[in-house]
Amino acid sequence: MTLATGVSPDTRDAVLHRQNARESAARTYARSFPIVPVRADGMTVEGADGRRYLDCLSGAGTLALGHNHPVVLDAVRRTLDSGAPLHVLDLATREKDDFTDALFASLPPAFADHAKVHFCGPAGTDAVEAALKLTQTATGRRGVLAFTGAYHGMTAGALAATGSVAVKQPLPSAGEVTRLPYPYAYRCPFGVGGDRGAELSAAYVERLLDDPSGGVLPPAAMILEAVQGEGGVIPAPDAWLRAMRRITAERGIPLIVDEVQTGAGRTGTMWAVEHSGIVPDVIVASKAIGGSLPLAVVLYHEDYDGWRPGAHTGTFRGNTLAMAAGAATLRHVADAGLAARAALVGARMTARLDALRGALPVIGDVRGRGLMIGVELVDPAAAPDAGGAHPADPALAARVREGCLARGLIVELGGRHDAVLRLLPPLTITDEQAETVLDRVTDAIAEAAAATPEGGRP
Template structure:
């Protein structure tokens, strides 16, 4: 199957290259491959599987719809399944948004919802430009690439996203975040900055693909103040951070920020494709048909999503993710003390990143050692050899990312970290055994 896949599928495939396995069964944290091997899955469909694989409440919700004889595809018509999903979703939204919100069902992927959000704020404000941040990832379609930094013909003003380890101002901490906020404010107010009044500002409360970088709460509050004072809609991309992943139901809740628009996908479909935009009613300036999509009425995804949202809410899984994530970060930070190749450990809840570096290549003026993507790739491979699936991310693909399901037990968390520690040590031995290359 792997050989046929390589022969038939596009060269753009990604996970299939770094994770050459053929899953045939899965439950919770565990995947079983066609070769009979079992793996602990800390990729979770890039954060889609909040409850892990094939959770009973998700399967039951899907079976119920299938057995009822209800239509599975209805475009944007009202159905009991959609009504139940919307009601459950609105019950979880940040206070201050749910009471006056509208929802737009989009195409099935998060990038579709990003495109809808950009179109929404442009329609509502009559402006065209967008403010986004360095290191962002919002999807792979044209507008989403514009605000992600992946496009060459950019119509977006990109501003610094604060971070401690590789601070764009070289200082980190509260002062670094304050400078990032002042830079944003100046760019918006200076008539010679080249940044015209934008239609919106889009940001991730925790940058995922950018390297698992949590936005400082104070900086997020400043972004809310800056945008509100200038009538700029604030768009929070919660595609990966939502549904309890970071320790609160929505990551913006850590800072108390209420955005004007929220982009939601991944976990809200309970493992099935679903994406929505939720926004303040005053932005609802669309004419009928102004934004549409054939596959915006997936009844199975709505049923699975409603079941997932309810289970996370009723069982306090967001708070559980926060508690367990703090413990896992603590153990990884202890591991970093014994392994200089771990430059930084960061994250929020069960959204964790470990940045791998080459400490021997650090120059006297370097604030941090250079990232080591080759070591990260070796660590990922060694993890797979030990039955642990992890993802790589970050600006240089040198951040090992852990996105386990929110149903992770203490024992499973310990097993994940044991396997990671063993894989890291093995990867270091492999690298030490390699002939040294030219000095960098």
């Protein structure tokens, strides 16, 4: 039988089978979601089997406006109809000029007033590599300060700065990285949590850098996320971010803030650094700034612009369609007040999820900022650690993800043990859709928890 989409179930299964046979073992999302998308609109994705899903992954935060937003489609169509070249390396074009205007207009003024932009290869990881090279060139130093729980990408330098042992283990070191404790209230590295844990983290960083026997050479940069995404949706306290800015500024260490996932309104402000008011030396951006198309940039203070021509190149730096889609997206986020909307809806969703903890003790923690929300799932029957946190339960989390998918909801996992349910809906999510997402998540958690025998995992 042929479905309304024009794709039969047999064809769908054949597509999945061929991709499974041909694609590398490194596939990720395709393992969690056996879907062949054929249509998408806003938050809704239609599979080849005719099923519809609410997409709460949004391309890992890429789709600020959801799928195929009219603003994006109009910008792409206008560009195609204009006859503009789609590929021009790094030549100047009207589309690039317009995108740069929109990008700089979106930045905090204190940063934008002295900013330069470099267009990289189209992935966030390449922008991280460029940022590291930029600061190494400017300082003449090589070491990097990075944090536990960090995720900065999969290329050599970005991977070295990433915290996950699992993805780093088979590979040789790509650089000298000093690992510092990120403030994680629920699983505090100092076992105290809250504001005190963040204060201890800042004190540790400062004293380590000033200790002549601490083993840390003057670094080329510190790199951090204002909200750790893949690390489990962990927002850094604003006071801690201000402390990191002070510590680095006083010691002449460039501060790089990775806004690949948090930029373009995701956390309730256009850029996550705006919550704390800090002005970093470098911002790395990708994902949503391309309006669903591949685009990445490094933004940095003009004083660091010491590169020679060709110091960091890439064939696909001049994606004309991405520039057009990105400019339209950034302006629409600003004009429609979508950052403020993300703050409002995100606060409502987080509050409702947090209220479930009493009825569903498998919910260990609920946290986030704006429409970047994490629900950490635990084994409440197991003994808690010194800080009162129960062990993470990745098996339960996997069942919750499957339960969500069965209910027509796409969500993904993250965190230290893949036990954090991550919600990244588009900024255009309606109140009705938000309630539907929460209903489906609640039902999936309740069902998965009920299937777990008392006193342990199944």
